[in-house]
Amino acid sequence: MEPRPSQVLKRDALGRVELVEVGGEWRVRRVASGGRLPLSAWVARKLLARERRALAALRGLEGVPPLLEQAPQVDVLERGRLPGEPLHRAKELPLDFFERLEALVRAMHARGVAHNDLHKEQNVIVLPDGAPGLIDFQLASVHRLPSRLLERRALDDLRHIAKHRRRYLRFARVVDARVAPPPELLAAPPRAPQRRGIARVWRVTGKPLYNFVTRRVLGRRDGEERRALHDEWPVWTSATRPRR
Numbered sequence: 513m514e515p516r517p518s519q520v521l522k523r524d525a526l527g528r529v530e531l532v533e534v535g536g537e538w539r540v541r542r543v544a545s546g547g548r549l550p551l552s553a554w555v556a557r558k559l560l561a562r563e564r565r566a567l568a569a570l571r572g573l574e575g576v577p578p579l580l581e582q583a584p585q586v587d588v589l590e591r592g593r594l595p596g597e598p599l600h601r602a603k604e605l606p607l608d609f610f611e612r613l614e615a616l617v618r619a620m621h622a623r624g625v626a627h628n629d630l631h632k633e634q635n636v637i638v639l640p641d642g643a644p645g646l647i648d649f650q651l652a653s654v655h656r657l658p659s660r661l662l663e664r665r666a667l668d669d670l671r672h673i674a675k676h677r678r679r680y681l682r683f684a685r686v687v688d689a690r691v692a693p694p695p696e697l698l699a700a701p702p703r704a705p706q707r708r709g710i711a712r713v714w715r716v717t718g719k720p721l722y723n724f725v726t727r728r729v730l731g732r733r734d735g736e737e738r739r740a741l742h743d744e745w746p747v748w749t750s751a752t753r754p755r756r
Contacts, residue, residue, distance in 0.1 A: 516531070516641070517534055518531050518750050519564070520535055520537075521533040521567075521649065524549035525546075525548070525549060526544065526546075526547070526552060526555060526559065527540070527542065527543045527544045527545040527551055527556050527560075527587075528542075528543050528545070528557040529542050530542075530543070531593065532590075534590075538561075538593050538598070539580050539590050539591065539593055540577065540590070540591050540592070540593050541589070541590050541594055542560060542563070542588070542589045542590075542591075543555035543585075543587060543588055544557045544559070544560040544561060544588070544589075545587065546589040551734075552621060554686075556587075557586055557587055559650040560586075560587065560588075560625065560650070561586075562649070562650055562652055562653070563589060563648075563649040563650045563652065564579065564581075564584060564589050565581040565652075566625050566627075566649040567591060567649055567652050568756060569623050569624060569625050569654050570623055570625055570649075570702040573616075573619060573620065573623065574643075575594075575616045575644055575645045575646060576616075576617075576620070576645070576646055577591040577592040577593065577594050577645075577647060577736070578591065578659060579591055579592075580592055580687070585593075594637050594639065594645040594647060595639060595640055596637045596638050596639040596640055597638050598633060598634040598635075598636065598637055598638075598738060599633040599636040599638060599639070599739075600633040600634060600738050600739040601739075602638040602746050603744075603746055603747065604638075604642070604746050604747050604748075604749045605638065605642070605680065605684060605746045605747070605748060605749065606642040606748075606749055606751050607645060607748055607750065607751045608675040608751040609638070609642065610673065610676070610680070610681075611659060611731065612644050613636065613644035613673055614670065614673055614676075615644075616644050616646065617630070617646075617670060617673055618670075618738075620646070620669075620698070621662065621666040621669070624654055624655045624657050624659065624662060625649075625651065625652055625653070625654050625655075625661055626652060626653050626654060626655070626665035626666055626668075626669055627651070627652050627662065627669050628651040628652055628668070628669070629649075629650070629651040629677070629723050630669050630672040630673060630676075631646060631672045632648075632737070632738075633676065633737065633738045633739065634737050634738075635647055635648045635726070636676065642744050642749070646703055653665060672688075672755060680745070680746070683741070683745045683746055684745045684746050684747070685745055685748065686709070686747070687746045687747050688747075688749070703751035721729065
């Protein structure tokens with residue numbers, strides 16, 4: 513049965529992402545297509561292929577959308593839809609959310625996959641039961657184990673999670689007296705390890721170039737979407753319960 517487009521979730525110079533219904537089941541459909549830029553169609557297909565390979569390697573891992581394809585196509589990918597809200601829109605967070613998120617990311621690394629795009633809050637999903645999920649594996653890389661390159665990229669994934677955790681520990685709220693706040697709220701937020709020289713070079717050269725390409729060239733204005741300091745921050749709730 514052919515998928516019926518229902519809602520376009522995102523559109524840019526590399527294609528579009530749609531929420532579609534197939535046989536009564538909702539799924540996410542990514543279509544790679546080129547724009548005005550030379551080689552944009554080739555880049556779009558390469559990114560789609562990276563996501564397909566990563567999702568295949570992570571098949572069956574809880575918190576990662578399943579790959580739903582009968583016959584893979586070079587310019588179309590279909591995956592399951594994770595219910596819930598992206599991290600920057602969540603209204604509540606369980607006390608152990610970031611602990612479980614780190615466990616999920618480490619489980620991903622154990623399968624030889626690095627996400628490589630976890631600095632974006634919208635790639636982290638808060639599922640209805642409060643458990644974490646991950647989406648958007650276009651930049652993910654799959655490695656044979658053991659791999660020194662994977663070790664370096666895994667550290668970057670964990671560093672981004674630590675930055676999100678530090679930020680949310682600082683600003684999220686505890687409003688229920690029956691919920692004990694995380695110990696980190698009572699002390700200075702932990703600092704993530706940084707490579708100062710590389711970080712400085714990235715801020716001066718790499719990040720401006722990245723912003724120019726994604727925002728000006730590709731028109732991806734939501735690429736750095738995150739919760740602003742003046743926005744409403746989520747409330748800490750009781751810890752999540754492991755699924756059975």
